[in-house]
Amino acid sequence: MSAEITDHDLSRHQRWIVGAPDGERQERQNEIFHDLSLLKANLIGARFSHCIFYRAAFRESELNGAIFDSCKFENCTFEDCVLQDSNFIRAVFVHCTFTNGELQSCTFSECTGPDSIFASSSLTKAAFYKCQLRASVFERAKLKRTNFSGCDLRDCVFDDALAERTDFSDSDLRGASIARVQISHTYFTRCGLAGIRGKPKNPESAVITGADCSEQFDGSALVAADRVIASGR
Known part of the structure; x- marks a missing residue:
């Protein structure tokens, strides 16, 4: 998986994800986001394609309806997050955790994530198709x-x-x-x-x-x- 290396400035990414208008954060492609620590971030309906998230920590954040297409997550945590109706398509998870999350009707299609942690999460009506x-x-x-x-x-x-x-x-x-x-x-x-x-x-x-x-x-x-x-x- 390749991605264009963009500006890695943490504050820039924090402003975009947390504070930018919806239209500015609806879709991101071929970008790398690293060392993020996001509390109560709003990513409802956002779409990420061929992006890499490295050491990203999402806490009490809303990702309802978000789409992650062919993205890679490494050393990432989703703690107390809401991911209802979100879609992970051919995503790769390396040392990632979803704890105490609300993942109702969330879909994982052809994802790879050995050793992933979904402890104490609600996966009501969630679907995992051909996942490793x-x-x-x-x-x-x-x-x-x-x-x-x-x-x-x-x-x-x-x-x-x-x-x-x-x-x-x-x-x-x-x-x-x-x-x-x-x-x-x-x-x-x-x-x-x-x-x-x-x-x-x-x-x-x-x-x-x-x-x-x-x-x-x-x-x-x-x-x-x-x-x-x-x-x-």
């Missing part, structure tokens, strides 16, 4: 009607999360931890579940269809549910 998220952390996250489709979720940590009507279709969950996850009407269709770890907390139902439960799969991890529908089809 190995060893990422979704601890205590709210996964209501969240869709993980064709994702690499190997070794991810979902401990203490809420998975309600969550769909993991065609995703690889081998080695993932689901300790104390509250599972309700969640679907594991054509998933890799070998070596999955931990027991869910008071699970209500799980539907496992055409999944790989071989090797060190702990049968009690998901079969502990009150109503499990398992099928080899």
